[in-house]
Amino acid sequence: MNHSARFALPMLHAGQAQKEMFHNEALTIIDILLHAGVKAIALDAPPIDPQAGAAWVIGTAPLDAWSGHESEIAAWTEGGWRFLPPTSGMTVWVESAGLSARFADGAWEIGTVVAERVEIGGNRVLGPRLAAIPAPDAGTTIDAEARTAINAVLDALRAHGLIAGTEL
Incomplete structure (x- = not known):
């Protein structure tokens, strides 16, 4: 094998002339890729x-x-x-x-982060998207301000992708 499998770093071989060239090339590649x-x-x-x-x-x-x-x-x-x-x-x-x-x-x-969940200080703050939650549209007592607030919370959760949208 003349090169490493992942990054094609040049390998040294017994009796190889000018090993420093191969070694230096490997260090150059590592310097570029490390962090x-x-x-x-x-x-x-x-x-x-x-x-x-x-x-x-x-x-x-x-x-x-x-x-x-x-x-x-x-x-x-x-x-x-x-x-x-x-x-x-x-x-x-x-x-x-x-x-x-x-x-x-x-x-x-x-800018894309792929994860199963996000934890801060050992506490889960984000996880998989949950099922859709329908907006309130019935009830015996209609509280317009509460309904507006609930809809705003649901819209924010949908906009952030935390819950699925609903088809109305």
Whole structure:
């Protein structure tokens, strides 16, 4: 095997000449991917004056030096551009957006959090979406203010996706 399975890191072999080149290439790739951060996502053209260590997620119609590297991470190094294909589940911090992006199903999703539930201080605050709750529309005593308040709460819960909408 000449490369690692996930990130194609170059492997060293017994009796190999110039091992430092392979070792340094592996360190460069690890430096780019470890706690990965990019300047921006979905750029198609390389920046004019990149700084060493800066990285970007390439868009779907790459141009110039990025041509042929759709959706890959492009990092500028002292040796020029390094292109690293993403793997499913990979996340990067997108500096320009202040959000994380995740690679799933062959595409980058920015700002999407996928979870079973959210806990704060050990207390569950969000979980799976619950069934629809119908708005009040009957009763022997109609309290217009209470009904308006209940409808506002239900609308907010639906807008946040916490309960399903109802078909009226």
